[in-house]
Amino acid sequence: MAEVIMTRAQARAAAKVNPGIAESLSDADLQRLGVLDMGADYDPAALPPSPRFVRETLRMTQEQIAEAIGVPVATWRNWEQGRFRLDAAVVALLRILAAEPDAALRVLRRVA
Numbered sequence: 001m002a003e004v005i006m007t008r009a010q011a012r013a014a015a016k017v018n019p020g021i022a023e024s025l026s027d028a029d030l031q032r033l034g035v036l037d038m039g040a041d042y043d044p045a046a047l048p049p050s051p052r053f054v055r056e057t058l059r060m061t062q063e064q065i066a067e068a069i070g071v072p073v074a075t076w077r078n079w080e081q082g083r084f085r086l087d088a089a090v091v092a093l094l095r096i097l098a099a100e101p102d103a104a105l106r107v108l109r110r111v112a
Contacts, residue, residue: 051079
């Protein structure tokens, strides 16, 4: 079981991000910010960043990111709202966008 430094609500409040963004942070996002300890068995590589976290980190609207990756905006919204489970390709894309956003967006623009 993960050891929690503070409650998730406290962690979101402590995160040095816009309050609107803080509400969308997953446990993995909070751990990356250093306010939630997921324990010794936590593997950050095992959990992808949430679609909303990636989009807001890139400071893009849903419409902009959907266009950038070539999906309908409704699809992106469904991913953000958790209506559909993310498949392996989407998880990989989120990891790439989180790790190397400039390179990923540059390549995506070239392909489009």
